[in-house]
Amino acid sequence: MASSEFAVEMQDVVKQFVTPEGGILAAVNHVTMQIKDGEFFSLLGPSGCGKTTSLRMIAGFELPTDGKILIHGKDMSQTPAFQRPINTVFQQYALFPHMTVEQNIAFGLEMKGVSRVDRIRRVGEALEMVRLPGMEMRRPKQLSGGQQQRIALARALVNKPEVLLLDEPLGALDLKLRKEMQLELKTLQREVGITFIYVTHDQEEALTMSDRIAVMSKGLALQIGVPEEIYERPATKFVADFIGETNFLDGVVKGQNGTTVEIDLTGSGIVYIESSRKFTNGQQVTVAVRPEKLTLNSEIKSGNNLKGRVEEVIYIGTDTHYGVRFPGGHKARIREQNVTVAQKSLAKTGDEVTMSFTRTSPRILTE
Amino acid sequence: MLKLFREKKSAQLWGLISPGALWILLFFNLPILIMLFISFVERGRAGGIKLPPVYTLNNYELFFNSCASDFAGVDCNPLLYLGIFGNSVRIGLVVTFWCIVVGYPLSYFISKQKQVWRDALMILVIIPFWTNFLVRTYALKQVLATEGLINTLFMNIGLINQPFDLLFNEFAVVIGLIYGYLPFAVLPMYASIEKFDHSLMEAAADLGAPPQRAFWRVMLPMTMPGVVAALVLVFVPVVGAFITPDIMGGGKVEMIGTLINRQFGVARNWPFGSAMSLVLMSLVLIGVIAYFRSSSEETRRAM
Numbered sequence: 272m273a274s275s276e277f278a279v280e281m282q283d284v285v286k287q288f289v290t291p292e293g294g295i296l297a298a299v300n301h302v303t304m305q306i307k308d309g310e311f312f313s314l315l316g317p318s319g320c321g322k323t324t325s326l327r328m329i330a331g332f333e334l335p336t337d338g339k340i341l342i343h344g345k346d347m348s349q350t351p352a353f354q355r356p357i358n359t360v361f362q363q364y365a366l367f368p369h370m371t372v373e374q375n376i377a378f379g380l381e382m383k384g385v386s387r388v389d390r391i392r393r394v395g396e397a398l399e400m401v402r403l404p405g406m407e408m409r410r411p412k413q414l415s416g417g418q419q420q421r422i423a424l425a426r427a428l429v430n431k432p433e434v435l436l437l438d439e440p441l442g443a444l445d446l447k448l449r450k451e452m453q454l455e456l457k458t459l460q461r462e463v464g465i466t467f468i469y470v471t472h473d474q475e476e477a478l479t480m481s482d483r484i485a486v487m488s489k490g491l492a493l494q495i496g497v498p499e500e501i502y503e504r505p506a507t508k509f510v511a512d513f514i515g516e517t518n519f520l521d522g523v524v525k526g527q528n529g530t531t532v533e534i535d536l537t538g539s540g541i542v543y544i545e546s547s548r549k550f551t552n553g554q555q556v557t558v559a560v561r562p563e564k565l566t567l568n569s570e571i572k573s574g575n576n577l578k579g580r581v582e583e584v585i586y587i588g589t590d591t592h593y594g595v596r597f598p599g600g601h602k603a604r605i606r607e608q609n610v611t612v613a614q615k616s617l618a619k620t621g622d623e624v625t626m627s628f629t630r631t632s633p634r635i636l637t638e
Numbered sequence: 639m640l641k642l643f644r645e646k647k648s649a650q651l652w653g654l655i656s657p658g659a660l661w662i663l664l665f666f667n668l669p670i671l672i673m674l675f676i677s678f679v680e681r682g683r684a685g686g687i688k689l690p691p692v693y694t695l696n697n698y699e700l701f702f703n704s705c706a707s708d709f710a711g712v713d714c715n716p717l718l719y720l721g722i723f724g725n726s727v728r729i730g731l732v733v734t735f736w737c738i739v740v741g742y743p744l745s746y747f748i749s750k751q752k753q754v755w756r757d758a759l760m761i762l763v764i765i766p767f768w769t770n771f772l773v774r775t776y777a778l779k780q781v782l783a784t785e786g787l788i789n790t791l792f793m794n795i796g797l798i799n800q801p802f803d804l805l806f807n808e809f810a811v812v813i814g815l816i817y818g819y820l821p822f823a824v825l826p827m828y829a830s831i832e833k834f835d836h837s838l839m840e841a842a843a844d845l846g847a848p849p850q851r852a853f854w855r856v857m858l859p860m861t862m863p864g865v866v867a868a869l870v871l872v873f874v875p876v877v878g879a880f881i882t883p884d885i886m887g888g889g890k891v892e893m894i895g896t897l898i899n900r901q902f903g904v905a906r907n908w909p910f911g912s913a914m915s916l917v918l919m920s921l922v923l924i925g926v927i928a929y930f931r932s933s934s935e936e937t938r939r940a941m
Contacts, residue, residue, distance in 0.1 A: 332840050352843040353852075365841035369859050378855075379845035430845065 275344030278434050278466035279306040279329055284338035286324050298324040300490035301338070306434075306468060306483075308343075311460050313469045313477040316487035317513070322470045325487070326436050329468065331355045343433060353382075358427035359436040363443070364419045366411040372398075372422055373407035379430040397425040400459070417448050424459075434466045441476070453480055474514045478502065486510045507638050511559045518565070518603040519636075520558040524550045532635060534558060538599025542575040545630045560633035562606035567593055567617045571627040579603070581622045593618060595626055670916075677912035685906040697913035719897065723918070726894040729808065730877035733815040734823075737872045738865060740816070741823035742831075745864075748824075749832040756832075763824050771818065775885050778817055782810055782886075806888035814886035815876050822875075823868040830864025869929075874922055894918055 286299040299321040306312045314322035327333040328340060331352030340348045347355055358379065366375050376397050377390045385393070398404050401421035411419055420440060427435055437456075441449045457480045460467045471477050477484050478498045485495040486509075494506040505511035508519065522536040532544050534556060542558060550556065570576045582602075583594040593605040605626060607617060618624050677698070679691040699706045704718035715721075748759045766774060781787045782804035789801035804810060834857060842852035858865075880895030887896075894914065901911030 330840075330844060332843070352840070353846050353848050357844075359841075359844045361837060361841060363837065365835070365837045367838060367841070367856055367860075369856075378842070378847070382846035382851065426845070 275341070276308060277305045277341070278308045278310070278343060279468065280304070280339075280341040280344075281325065281329070282339040282341065284325070284328065284340060285336045286321075286328060286333060287336045297490050299328070299335075302487075302490070302492045303338075304485055304492055304495055306466060309464050309466055311457065311467045311469065311480055311482045313471055313481040313484045314487060315471055315474060315477040315484050315513075317472055319489075320487040321490040322472075322487050323438060326359075326438055326468060326470050329434070330357055330359050330436050356433040357436060358430050358432040358434075359438065360420075360423045360427050360440045362438045362440065364411075364423040364440075366419055366423060366426070368411050370410075371407065372403075372409045372411070372414075375411065375422060376426045376429050379426065383430070393429055394425075397429040400428065401425045416443055417452070420444065420452065424456075428459075428463060428465070432465060434468060437467060437469045439470055439472070441471075449476075456480060478514070486513060488513070504634060505559065505636070508557060508559065508636050511634065511636065516562055516604065517559045518562060520560070520601045520603065522556060522558060524552055524554040524556055526552060531630065534635070536577070536597070536599055536601055539579070539597035539601045540575075540577045540599075542577070542633075543630050544575075544633050544635055546635050548635070550635070554637070557636045558633045559636050560603075560628055562592070562604045563608075564628055564632040565603065565605040566627045567595075567605050567607055568624055569627060570625055571629055574627055574629045576625050576627045578623065578625055581618045581620050581624055584616060584618070584620055586616075591616060593624075595624060673912040673915060676909050677916055679909055681907050681909045685902075686908055694909075697909045698917070700910055701914055701917055719914070722892045722897055723894050723921075725892065726877050729812060729815070729883075729893060730873050732812055733819065733876045734869055734873040736812075736816050737820050737823035738827070738868055741820055741827055741868060742865070745824050745828040745831050748828055749834075760828065763821050763828075766821060772881065772885075775814055775818065775882055778814055779805065779810075779885055782813065805886065806890050808887070808891050810886040811883045811891045811893075814882040815879060818882055819872045819876055822871040826867035826871060827861065827864040830861040830867075834861055866929075870926055874926065877922055878918055 281302050281304050284299055284302045285297060288296045288298055290296050302321070302325060314325055316322045324333060328335050329342075331347070331350060331354075335348055338348070339346055342355065342357065367378065370378070373391075373394050376394045380390045380393060394407065395404070398406055401424050403418060403421050403425070406414070406418070406422070411422065414422065420443075423440070440456075441452050444452060453476060456467075469477070469480065478501075481498060483495065483497055484501050485492045486501060487493065488509050494501060494510050496504075501510065502514055505514065505517070511517040511519075520536050520539070520542075522534040522542070525533040525535050525541065527533065527550055530545050530547055532546050532550055534542050534544060536542060536558070544558060577597055579595040579597040579601075581593055582596050583592075585592040585594075588609070590606050590608055593607065594602065595605060596602050603626060675691075676687055678693055678695070680688045680694050680696070682688050696706065701719050701723075703716045704710070704720075705714035705716045744763075748756055748763075751759060779786075783789070784801045784803075784805065786804070788804060789798075792798045793801060838856050838860065839849075839852050842856045843849070847855065877893075878895045878898075879893060880899040883891050883893040883896050884899070887893075898911050898914050898918070901907045901914065905911075
């Protein structure tokens, strides 16, 4: 079966739609990605970024305008959905309302010509797997949202697909149930060892569950990598901004000494940042640094220390956030953990403070 | 509902309901009772009934045995009227079948269009209702006539030498009835199909169902309420139709409707006409109820 180490490959895939105004919209614009066998892979991005269109092309509901889609090394770009070894968990579950839970789950097996006896056995197993045994005779309408979600999962997994596609399957659930299901899905994926391709706009969900993530925006795959990589070394401003919170400090490159780059944050000070990349003097860059990697009033030797004024203090329980403005107009948000009960606010609005960060914490972004 | 009546506003509710209720009572229920009475008495000489009324079961007997009449000849066919009834049911089934088979894809097509187009196309389906039924039927007759549109066209382009006999036969009646009743099939089926969630077809395809199987297993069962409504809305009036068989059949195609019509006209046999009307009504009612009973489970599920 596995004639390739990749479960799914998208090769330079383009999908264009004709807009109601008669224009052409590239929902997916030259996307190339390789999804490894047995991987939990997430397509992450805001609505309209092309993640759902990509998923629908892998499922076979949409055919690519250009490019190829390979499933286990086999070109399936033009293969209709019903002939692909792939199953989908739909956003609104799309359970058949006129069938029982058993008929729903057995539908795929029936299409494959699995015997009645085997069907009943495998439906039972699938229900065990999603922890809803004995639900065979219920109808979808009689189930809660969370239960319908599990039935949709069972209906897909019972077919033992080579790849399972999940289109924001937890979107309709409340927060607590969603968190539970995230862990459950992840565990289930490890158990069955099937490749999961998971579409979500929830960055936290993607970080929690995925082996690798592709961040998409405007039809492009901006960055593909493991969660740590996406979070710690975002490739673009969009990725840095979409995944977690980031401070962006615009500046100009003044010089580079080996791996140390000198950047003038015009009016706010000069910073030194480690980077393996080459920059040219005078180049416009953005220093991106996460709020939790900044400290307030505790200077770091051979790090960067900038003087600014506190504009706001927000206490949120676990942390306190400080909004600081610098003379050059730059703004940053600092996150300090409230480690002890006795800890007092490090500063109050209007205070002159020093914000510090190491030379390795930030990323220098050019786009 | 009953609870509502017991509340204060019951007077207002009765006020709203009574015009309609009164209308139905006076012009539908009461006439049926009158017909029931007439069907059990002897006919009058020049139509109407014999006075004072003479009670008899002969009108019903006549329907099941056409020879139970004083005028029956030696070569009398006792199953004549039952045969006509059977013929009507058969024509009714054929017409209903074609209305659904033609109407379903049409409804589907319309439901898939953009909102503006959907509205426009539905108006096109409804427009025929604004034209007099008789006028439309006569117009169709002109299309099918020996020197009508179709025959003239085919003769002129040399496809045929002899005109087709398209009129005054069962074919013409069936065409006329399909033509007349297609909108009644389209409207309820469109309503059902329009509500249908097409992502279910994607789900079926995703689970390995080719388009045809997905249709039979998912879409058709889910849109069955519309199909059943179409079936009833077309079958019931078609079985009792009399204008279309009269015009398109030219008196050569006898249906129960034309037979009943004749009893109140030239045959001047009101009691027999009433008896046949009631038999027709009961049989159709029983048929429809039986159908609903057998399919209600499936229908309920789909809804």
